[in-house]
Amino acid sequence: MSASELKNLILCFGLLFGHLVPEGNKHWSFFLSLRKIVDMILSDFVSTKLSEDLAMLIQQHQLSYMELFKQHLKPKFHILTHYPSLMIKVGPLKKIMTLRYESKHRSLKLLANVISSRINITYSLAIRHQLDMASRLILNNGFENDISFSKRHSANSDFIAYCKEVAEK
Numbered sequence: 781m782s783a784s785e786l787k788n789l790i791l792c793f794g795l796l797f798g799h800l801v802p803e804g805n806k807h808w809s810f811f812l813s814l815r816k817i818v819d820m821i822l823s824d825f826v827s828t829k830l831s832e833d834l835a836m837l838i839q840q841h842q843l844s845y846m847e848l849f850k851q852h853l854k855p856k857f858h859i860l861t862h863y864p865s866l867m868i869k870v871g872p873l874k875k876i877m878t879l880r881y882e883s884k885h886r887s888l889k890l891l892a893n894v895i896s897s898r899i900n901i902t903y904s905l906a907i908r909h910q911l912d913m914a915s916r917l918i919l920n921n922g923f924e925n926d927i928s929f930s931k932r933h934s935a936n937s938d939f940i941a942y943c944k945e946v947a948e949k
């Protein structure tokens with residue numbers, strides 16, 4: 781899964797599977813605290829209270845990780861502990877996340893797999909990128925909002941509207 785797919789899965793997971801989980805399940809509370817952390821990190825506004833709450837939640841989350849899974853913390857858990865103070869220094873973390881750059885890389889990575897020649901691959905990618913840009917400009921295409929949903933799910937339009945709302949957050 782791509783990072784953005786995973787983000788949306790985490791945000792919608794409770795809605796999709798919550799009804800199947802028995803009450804009081806420890807792993808589920810663990811997931812819910814992760815969901816809360818993600819929600820806070822993606823928030824549009826920051827405050828000292830939010831940052832303090834986040835710090836506490838992260839600490840609890842990591843303790844319960846070690847307790848539930850009997851494993852040591854990985855480096856990414858340490859990186860997470862910097863988020864609350866970073867939030868106060870630079871504002872909403874959503875605005876500085878690297879997801880946008882990842883998606884810019886994605887098209888180039890896909891292209892790199894398609895081009896069979898390995899001689900000066902960066903040059904080939906640069907040319908393809910320039911051609912793409914030129915075609916965009918000549919056709920006056922700009923950037924399109926091309927999210928589409930299959931017809932099969934159209935009965936659940938409320939749910940799709942909810943997911944769209946979450947995805948745009």
Ligand SMILES: *[C@@H]1O[C@H](CO)[C@@H](O)[C@H](O)[C@H]1NC(C)=O
Nearest residue numbers: 898899900901902903904906
């Ligand atoms: C790749 O192609 C560019 C443009 O022709 C050239 O300037 C560059 O030196 C080439 N790089 C390699 C590693 O051959």
